[in-house]
Amino acid sequence: MDAHKALIQNIFDNFTLVEVPFFQRSYVWKDDLWQRLLDDMEFVVKTGKPHFFGSIILKAGRKRKQGDLFTVCKTVVDGQQRLTTFLIFMKVLCLKTGQTALFDVQFRLMGQTLALCHGKNDIAAFEKVMASTTAEQIDNPAPGSRIIEAYNFFVDHLDETKLDIMTIMTNTQFVKIDLDEDEDEQQIFDTINSLGVNLTTSELLKNYFFSRETVQEYESKWVSVFEKDDDAKAYWDTELETGRLKRAMIDIFFDAYFQLFIQDRNYNIANEDKLMYARVDHLSQSYQHFINTYCDGNKNVVLGAMRDYALCFMNTFKLDQCEQSVPSSFGVERINVVIFGLKNTTMIPYVLFVAKNVSDETERNKIFGILESYVMRRMIVRASNKNYNNLFTSLILNRVLDADTLLTRLKSAGDATTYTPDDDELWNGFENSKLVNLQSKGIIYLIESKIRPSNSSVALLGFNQYSLEHLMPKKWKNNWPPCATDDLESRRDSMLYTLGNLAIITQSLNASIRDAAWDMKKAGNGNGKPGLALCASGLCTLYDVLTKTDWDEDEISARAKWLFEQARTIWSL
Numbered sequence: 001m002d003a004h005k006a007l008i009q010n011i012f013d014n015f016t017l018v019e020v021p022f023f024q025r026s027y028v029w030k031d032d033l034w035q036r037l038l039d040d041m042e043f044v045v046k047t048g049k050p051h052f053f054g055s056i057i058l059k060a061g062r063k064r065k066q067g068d069l070f071t072v073c074k075t076v077v078d079g080q081q082r083l084t085t086f087l088i089f090m091k092v093l094c095l096k097t098g099q100t101a102l103f104d105v106q107f108r109l110m111g112q113t114l115a116l117c118h119g120k121n122d123i124a125a126f127e128k129v130m131a132s133t134t135a136e137q138i139d140n141p142a143p144g145s146r147i148i149e150a151y152n153f154f155v156d157h158l159d160e161t162k163l164d165i166m167t168i169m170t171n172t173q174f175v176k177i178d179l180d181e182d183e184d185e186q187q188i189f190d191t192i193n194s195l196g197v198n199l200t201t202s203e204l205l206k207n208y209f210f211s212r213e214t215v216q217e218y219e220s221k222w223v224s225v226f227e228k229d230d231d232a233k234a235y236w237d238t239e240l241e242t243g244r245l246k247r248a249m250i251d252i253f254f255d256a257y258f259q260l261f262i263q264d265r266n267y268n269i270a271n272e273d274k275l276m277y278a279r280v281d282h283l284s285q286s287y288q289h290f291i292n293t294y295c296d297g298n299k300n301v302v303l304g305a306m307r308d309y310a311l312c313f314m315n316t317f318k319l320d321q322c323e324q325s326v327p328s329s330f331g332v333e334r335i336n337v338v339i340f341g342l343k344n345t346t347m348i349p350y351v352l353f354v355a356k357n358v359s360d361e362t363e364r365n366k367i368f369g370i371l372e373s374y375v376m377r378r379m380i381v382r383a384s385n386k387n388y389n390n391l392f393t394s395l396i397l398n399r400v401l402d403a404d405t406l407l408t409r410l411k412s413a414g415d416a417t418t419y420t421p422d423d424d425e426l427w428n429g430f431e432n433s434k435l436v437n438l439q440s441k442g443i444i445y446l447i448e449s450k451i452r453p454s455n456s457s458v459a460l461l462g463f464n465q466y467s468l469e470h471l472m473p474k475k476w477k478n479n480w481p482p483c484a485t486d487d488l489e490s491r492r493d494s495m496l497y498t499l500g501n502l503a504i505i506t507q508s509l510n511a512s513i514r515d516a517a518w519d520m521k522k523a524g525n526g527n528g529k530p531g532l533a534l535c536a537s538g539l540c541t542l543y544d545v546l547t548k549t550d551w552d553e554d555e556i557s558a559r560a561k562w563l564f565e566q567a568r569t570i571w572s573l
Helices: 031-047 080-097 100-107 123-130 146-157 165-171 185-192 201-209 215-226 230-237 249-262 271-277 280-294 300-316 332-341 345-357 361-380 388-397 403-412 423-432 437-451 486-495 518-523 553-570
Strands: 002-007 016-019 051-060 072-078 172-179 239-242 245-248 467-470 502-505
Touching: 031 051, 031 080, 031 146, 031 165, 051 080, 072 080, 080 100, 080 123, 080 146, 080 165, 123 146, 165 172, 201 215, 201 249, 201 280, 215 230, 215 300, 230 249, 239 249, 245 249, 249 271, 249 280, 249 300, 249 345, 249 388, 271 280, 280 300, 300 345, 332 345, 332 361, 332 437, 345 361, 345 388, 361 403, 361 423, 361 437, 361 553, 423 553, 437 467, 437 502, 437 553, 486 553
Parallel strands: 016 072, 051 172
Antiparallel strands: 002 172, 051 072, 239 245, 467 502
């Protein structure tokens, strides 16, 4: 890496072609930034003082071929927006001052080809404004190009009497960072531009896999899946919380897809490389290293099945499943709630592996049922999920694609981070575990969906449509009978957060009802503030709760026992 101060003529030097990655995001600057640049340039001319215009990161680009006008090609890693705006500004200024020859000398190779070559989305608009011979508005039909908008803005607002080309050229400074071919542009970009819009894994991979010469392959293998229409784009752009990070679905897919190669014994990947590949913040670099190291540079090893796996991913992982009811039978719908509703995204690579490679729906649903049972049992007993990533990737490594083998492997796991809790521990969990609200809600919801009769007159809603309610309120001392002794009070307090005292309801209770005495909590106050009788109508997990005259520790324990019996049957292993 070489970093140094540079003027614009040090970036565009008559023999260097500067290329925006062909599949890079479009030019996005708006009038506030255009006006800021204009104000800055007027200030430079007025004061004669140098102006710092930010950093430009360039990386060694494609090799020169016979007939090319350039000697060196550089790819823009960071600075596309600044360079594009500056050239549009200079184009309009040169037109207004009658110095178009100066523009061509500085910003065209051999006075012919533009020294800045734009990406797919902007190339036509950029070449159009650069071909202008008069400083006049250019028609910009809907949906319009932001590049043409910028050109028209400068045509309207640039006052050439306040500007001097040579003063601007000699006083506008950049920090120019040149990267070698093998340097990690993502790490450097993210460090320097931490407050900006980070390069995403998908953007880096798109420009790695495809080029200006492989547009047809790009259309068939990338656009047909990831950019097919607005719905597809919205799906892949949706961000999810995965641990401490927010990641787009498309990046989650590429992480899951990569696991299929990492865990393939045929590649015999070194342990130190596996450690490097585990870093999700360098996934693009890992793909490149894997292809160069283990595939002799053959990108088709990855591209060959990418489209099929991406389509399978879209058909399997439904982001809106938590808004819809789930069936009582095990299957992908319930797994989506476990993954997205209960935040178990580490399951995704293995679930994708199963979804793509197990064609028999019955067998596939058996596998999903075992996975649900395993995860829910461990959740109830508050077992750690910190080793789930290693567990689920090991199932890919060993190509576990049938229910019997999966069950054997899970039940034989003896490690504290992966073992399968037995029924005794499950009962202890129902009796004593104090879970976070999301987990408690998920456990009760999935039990509810299993035990509800098919002919129920009350429809099951989606997971996100329910709230969690404490039957005996956390502030019970306000309106509930006191305990006879401190020990009994301590026992009551310890049971408030256990599953026997928790319920899912269709809407949150008003605070005055939530903390009311049992009779009012059930019935509401009759003034538009409903109680459990209305908000929990038709819920089987409350079976006979609403018939109880009192709600106390014995009732909590009895309900915990009943819920345990349901769970033991549902999630039997």
